[in-house]
Amino acid sequence: xxDKLDQSFKAGYVAIVGRPNVGKSTLLxxxxxFKVSAVTNKPQTTRHQIRGILNGEHYQVVFIDTPGLxxxxxxxxxxxxxxxxxxxxxxxxxxxxxxxxxxxxxxxVKLLEEIVNTAPQSIxxxxxxxxxQKNVVLSLMDYFSRWPNIKTMxxxxxxxxxxxxxxxxxxxxxxxxxxxxxxxxxIVDHPERFIxxxxxxxxxxxxxxxxxxxxxxxxxxxxxxxxxxxxxxQATIYVEKSSQKGxxxxxxxxxxxxxxxxxxxxxxxxxxxxxxxxxxxKVREKWRQDEIALREFGYLK
Numbered sequence: 001x002x003d004k005l006d007q008s009f010k011a012g013y014v015a016i017v018g019r020p021n022v023g024k025s026t027l028l029x030x031x032x033x034f035k036v037s038a039v040t041n042k043p044q045t046t047r048h049q050i051r052g053i054l055n056g057e058h059y060q061v062v063f064i065d066t067p068g069l070x071x072x073x074x075x076x077x078x079x080x081x082x083x084x085x086x087x088x089x090x091x092x093x094x095x096x097x098x099x100x101x102x103x104x105x106x107x108x109v110k111l112l113e114e115i116v117n118t119a120p121q122s123i124x125x126x127x128x129x130x131x132x133q134k135n136v137v138l139s140l141m142d143y144f145s146r147w148p149n150i151k152t153m154x155x156x157x158x159x160x161x162x163x164x165x166x167x168x169x170x171x172x173x174x175x176x177x178x179x180x181x182x183x184x185x186x187i188v189d190h191p192e193r194f195i196x197x198x199x200x201x202x203x204x205x206x207x208x209x210x211x212x213x214x215x216x217x218x219x220x221x222x223x224x225x226x227x228x229x230x231x232x233x234q235a236t237i238y239v240e241k242s243s244q245k246g247x248x249x250x251x252x253x254x255x256x257x258x259x260x261x262x263x264x265x266x267x268x269x270x271x272x273x274x275x276x277x278x279x280x281x282k283v284r285e286k287w288r289q290d291e292i293a294l295r296e297f298g299y300l301k
Contacts, residue, residue: 010059012175015087017066017115018097019107023127027097027158028052028065031168035270036188037065037198049083050198051189053182059172060180062189064091076288079299088115093174094122095167100132100155104143112147121151123170130157192271193220193233199266200235200279203259204248212248215240217287217297221280230274233267238284238297245281256281 016024025037028050036052054061064087088094094115098108124144126137134155141153152170156163182189197218205213222234239245249256256279264277287293294300 007177008058009177009179010172010175011062011178011180012092013062013064013090014093014095014171014175015064015066015084015091016095016097017084017087017111019105019111020067022097022099023158024097025050025065027095027125027127027156027164028063030158030161031063031164032187034187035199035266036195049087053186053188054168055180055184055186056172059175060182060184061168061171061175062181075291075294076299079294082300085118088118092176093171095125095171096122096150097125097127098140098144100126100129100137101140102136104140121174122149123167123174124150124153125167126153126155127158129155129162130160193223195270196220196223196233196263196267196275197235199270200237200259200263200277202266203263204237207255207259207262208248212239212244215244215288216248219297230276231271232276232278234278234280236280236282238282238287240283240285240287242283245283248281 016028018024028037029035029052032052032054034052037050050065052063052065054063066084066087067081096108096112096115098105124147126140129137137155141155144150144153151174154163154167154170156167158164188195197220200218201213201216204216204218217238219236219238220233221236222232224232226232237248239248247255248259250258260277260279263279264275267275267277284290284293287297291300
């Protein structure tokens with residue numbers, strides 16, 4: 001690579017932050033055209049710092065998807081908040097995501113006040129523009145235009161993929177010159193077993209009420225790639241109570257079978273090959289408050 005090419009190549013880390021359920025993971029998946037992050041209509045689906053890599057001829061953007069910012073109520077949420085704080089420290093640029101509205105959400109304002117001194121320069125991304133008339137957000141944009149560190153504001157609809165090309169251009173324009181961090185064909189920095197676990201957890205969030213999804217985590221016990229036939233994946237779903245185990249499994253195992261069927265389809269799409277998925281359910285009491293369990297499940301470093 002010549003010196004001229006070295007200087008013209010842009011590379012950097014971009015943290016995607018915001019309160020729960022504003023569309024951070026949907027945005028990342030659509031920017032990459034690849035399902036990196038679990039997406040559901042429930043807040044706090046994302047628990048880990050997930051890195052997705054966007055490669056272009058003259059740039060590499062490493063996006064860091066983060067859990068929704070909120071006041072933690074238990075140790076798992078403490079760990080999730082630490083994940084967000086690490087992303088802010090590591091980032092060259094922050095995408096702060098808010099929902100399209102006529103007035104600023106006070107939770108967004110509070111979060112911006114907390115991160116404005118930590119974050120580098122930021123782009124305010126106004127998401128879900130498909131739900132509102134464009135002129136309605138003018139007062140919102142006027143309010144945020146006065147904030148320090150906000151370089152620009154971009155209205156988008158991540159769900160409809162509207163405005164994403166313009167957002168990519170703005171991101172690349174402000175990144176520093178540098179060498180790529182990852183290979184040009186790499187899309188995610190997590191192993192396939194992590195993606196499989198996230199997709200199983202996504203289906204649990206989609207299929208069950210409020211109690212079950214938040215009390216569950218998924219660990220891949222076995223992941224065997226086979227040259228011939230289907231790959232074998234054995235996953236354990238942990239819950240906190242025996243009653244939750246019963247609800248998760250359902251009558252004659254019907255509910256768990258449905259989760260397995262839906263998750264297997266998503267995993268096969270992500271991996272690009274057929275898999276055999278086997279699910280087990282175990283009780284790990286109060287794991288969300290147990291630092292040993294949180295380290296074992298990868299939530300604490």
